[in-house]
Amino acid sequence: MGLTVKSTGNQVFSKTNKKKYRYQIAIAGNPNVGKSTIFNALTGMKQHTGNWPGKTVENTTGICTFHKENYLLVDIPGTYSLMSNSEEEEIARDYICFTPLDATVVIVDATCLERSLNLVEQIMEMTQNVIVCVNLLDEAQKKKIEINLKKLEKILGVPVVGTIAKKKKTLRILMETIEKTVKSKKKQEGKIIKYSQEIEEVIMNIQNKIEYHSSQTSLQKRWCVLKILDGDEKIIQTIEKKQQIKIQKNEELQNYLQKLRQQKEFQKQYIRDKLINTIVKETEEICKEVVIFHEEDYQKKGRKIDKILTSKIWGIPIMLAFLGIILWITIIGANYPSQVLSAFFGKIQEYLEAWASLYEIPVWLKGIAIDRNLSNRNMDSSCYATTYGNILSFIYFIRGLGSFTKNCI
Ligand SMILES: Nc1nc2c(ncn2[C@@H]2O[C@H](COP(=O)(O)OP(=O)(O)OP(=O)(O)O)[C@@H](O)[C@H]2O)c(=O)[nH]1
Ligand SMILES: [Mg+2]
Incomplete structure (x- = not known):
């Protein structure tokens, strides 16, 4: 099926x-x-x-x-x-x-x-x-x-x-x-990233100091070690709670980590960069093997634009310029299409009123269908809708830019 x-x-x-x-x-x-x-x-x-x-x-x-x-x-x-x-x-x-x-x-x-x-x-x-x-x-x-x-x-x-x-x-x-x-009966395990020899040695050392659950796979064990090495306390606490592994109260492990952190390259801020860099380099290599760009020029153009938009110098000013444009559209720019619409409906109303007088349409019907107050009310609501729409787009735009700056810059 x-x-x-x-x-x-x-x-x-x-x-x-x-x-x-x-x-x-x-x-x-x-x-x-x-x-x-x-x-x-x-x-x-x-x-x-x-x-x-x-x-x-x-x-x-x-x-x-x-x-x-x-x-x-x-x-x-x-x-x-x-x-x-x-x-x-x-x-x-x-x-x-x-x-x-x-x-x-x-x-x-x-x-x-x-x-x-x-x-x-x-x-x-x-x-x-x-x-x-x-x-x-x-x-x-x-x-x-x-x-x-x-x-x-x-x-x-x-x-x-x-x-x-x-x-x-x-x-x-x-x-x-x-x-x-x-x-499939066999649990599939994909390619495992290999870090530098010294990091791999540390991974082994840490792994030997932890008492795991019998149910934990070798992959889960390795991941736990990487997080311990990375040193993010929130993740470590979650691992302790969810997988019932003693980490913070494991004296042998803590002593080892304390000594390890004395080496500059194993301090939290450096080791995280190293782990991430290895992943990034690895994916770069994979892409070189599997991705073919048939239009190099197009790619180059895209990369140039990306480089400017996400650069440390131009990224934030460009983002602020976009924010300014959106703010202008929300507060001032939106009035122009509203005025055009207002003039358009006003003209239609004039024609309809002339037509209603010509054919002697009853006042009550004229009031419902083409009364000025009513059409003004409609215009007001359309203006409200436009402004509301603009405010919503503005909020979404800020959210989008927020994640853009966080992830790219
Ligand atoms: N041309 C094309 N457009 C796609 C395809 N898949 C998704 N889209 C469009 O891509 C846009 C984003 O799709 P979503 O399904 O909302 O993406 P998402 O991954 O759920 O996004 P988040 O919830 O923000 O993480 C939508 O406009 C989709 O219509 C595709 O295979 N081809
Ligand atoms: Mg989604």
């Missing part, structure tokens, strides 16, 4: 009815890559989608029925990293990390694979059964970008599927891959 409306259904997951599904799948990815569009297509739900980042700020769940089996899909907020720098990142990280998931689908943007792959690598460090879904293939085609999906699959060691969210045929292939992954 394919993905018909009947098969995907409209059932909304309810917390009290957990037996409704057999498999639990997370849908993760950068903001604005089509997570909610794919989620909606698969579940038949109407989660809000739009062409600006940061709309989904909480987990949304829905059921997708495929080959008579129910899958609980969870649309988690879009993030650029899982270092828990923001509320969205924390929600996404905690969900992926501490929920017994059958698979995690990471949606990536085919038009900027490099940025998306950073998140893929981070997710592959923390959970098994990852499926990479390269979405927006139609946009990539327009920009003359080709991605070698087979090669990407081989390098990452996890299934890679190409999709165009609006094409159900491509989503069927995604569901088939999910089905194959969750039904």
